[in-house]
Amino acid sequence: MALVQINIENLRNIGQAQVQFGSGLNVIIGPNASGKTSLLEAISLACQGRSFRTPRIDQLVKHDAKTMLVVARLKIGNENQIIGLSREAKKTQVKINGERIAKTTELVGRVAVFVLTPESHELLDSGPKMRRQYLDWGVFHVEHRYLEIWQKYHRILRQRNSCLRRQLSRQEIQAWDGPMVEKAEQLHYYRQQYLSELAPILSKYGEQLIGVAPNFDYQPGWDESAGSLKDQLAAKLDNDMERGFSRLGPHRADIKIKVAGKQVQNVFSRGQQKLLICAMTLAQLKRLNQDCILLVDDLPAELDPEKRACLIEAMKETGAQVMVTATEPNLIDVSVWEGSKMFHVEHGSFQEVV
Ligand SMILES: Nc1ncnc2c1ncn2[C@@H]1O[C@H](COP(=O)(O)OP(=O)(O)OP(=O)(O)O)[C@@H](O)[C@H]1O
Ligand SMILES: [Mg+2]
Structure with a gap:
């Protein structure tokens, strides 16, 4: 193409x-x-x-x-x-x-x-939102139904947040937990799968362009070692009610990019950071393994x-x-x-x- x-x-x-x-x-x-x-x-x-x-x-x-x-x-x-x-x-x-x-x-x-x-630099400079977008954009291209799941998840999240903001009863808020967890787990599955396939390609481009392969540590938006998302939503409900929004879920996911255990922004030179962003984009193109257009x-x-x-x-x-x-x-x-x-x-x- x-x-x-x-x-x-x-x-x-x-x-x-x-x-x-x-x-x-x-x-x-x-x-x-x-x-x-x-x-x-x-x-x-x-x-x-x-x-x-x-x-x-x-x-x-x-x-x-x-x-x-x-x-x-x-x-x-x-x-x-x-x-x-x-x-x-x-x-x-x-x-x-x-x-x-x-x-x-x-x-x-x-x-x-x-x-x-030049704004792609925000991938490293700014908060997790850009890194989530990077991840979601990549997953969407390999799995087109991902977009629909993503949209459904965010609709449910908005409903739950609206209940929290309006200080509705625990029961009314928790009615959203089941549907939210179902979509959250699907998003998590696709993201995890995608990143595991992307990791070796990222390493290759890291080596090729910078001479080192940074570590990409995916964080799903909740602590997997502390039990299921459903249990954690229940355990943190008071906290969410106090703040008026949901603090756990794929909408809080991030990718921590590190070299030698340190955040890449604090280690890499400006040129290396630019090359890393290029490596991240090229890895997505390569993973997609189909005709693409790259605008630089x-x-x-x-x-x-x-x-x-x-x-x-x-x-x-x-x-x-x-x-x-x-x-x-x-x-x-x-x-x-x-x-x-x-x-x-x-x-x-x-x-x-x-
Ligand atoms: N809606 C518009 N109508 C007419 N001109 C516009 C409009 N929006 C932006 N411009 C002008 O278009 C010109 C070209 O902008 P563009 O961003 O494409 O330049 P560029 O070649 O990429 O420059 P740079 O090297 O600075 O990035 C600029 O002078 C800009 O002010
Ligand atoms: Mg320009």
Whole structure:
């Protein structure tokens, strides 16, 4: 599978553009504010129905324009698939091969798109939410029914929390424990399974890119050694009632990433941390073992040339189609990768460099 072409009308600073991608590495070079990230956003929008920069589609519509349109032509096996997404008067319309689909969310999961941006650093820097998202995104791609379980779990959790907030009786609160535990255990099972399969791939990329394989310690959101989640929910009910929300469950899960028993953030250099995030993303691509698109915004300029080359090589090995943006043309050697193309962008206009 590959994204063959994208046509864009009125997305951020891009008035009108057509870009024909190579099946391997695509490098998009341009000065600041030229439209590099906007092109990646357009890809993300067409393939997943959303931008990785904002949940608000209207922010993407070019100032003063009434309609935004993105059309992506994909080659899946021998078949062409055309996805068109338009936004007009606060309404989004999506068509696949000319047929309208009811919800934008139907696009999610059709094409596996992974994104690496400077903000991906939050995976290590910020709280567990980002690491849970990383985990859930990976599991969802290998097990599509995971999303439904996840949504059901969170619906039940909201109900239980609402009972806690409204200070309802113990009985009314505990009525949610059974259904909550059932979904929690399913989520836990899939997450655990996924991580156990991901671990050797993570180690391999850790070794390859950083020279060490950090330890990924999955914490399910409750203390497994202290008995079942059901018993713990009952034992901690007073605590939850006092606080007004549920403190145990998969919504509190985390992955502690350590080297030599210490949190990786306190040991690794900045460059190593960036490479670790790249390793984590590449491991997901590799685990998925199917055609994917990897969008890399602002390939870390602070990586030394050897590490950069090593990263490009590792990306190539995954078999994904990769779109990379950078401000400097000589950071990436496209000659190492068949099916590579380089584009130059200025003021929202793209030119292939030949
Ligand atoms: N809705 C919009 N309408 C018009 N222009 C916009 C809109 N949103 C953002 N812009 C502008 O689009 C331009 C391109 O932004 P983009 O983030 O794609 O640049 P970039 O090439 O990735 O730059 P950098 O190297 O700084 O990351 C910027 O000047 C930005 O201010
Ligand atoms: Mg940018």
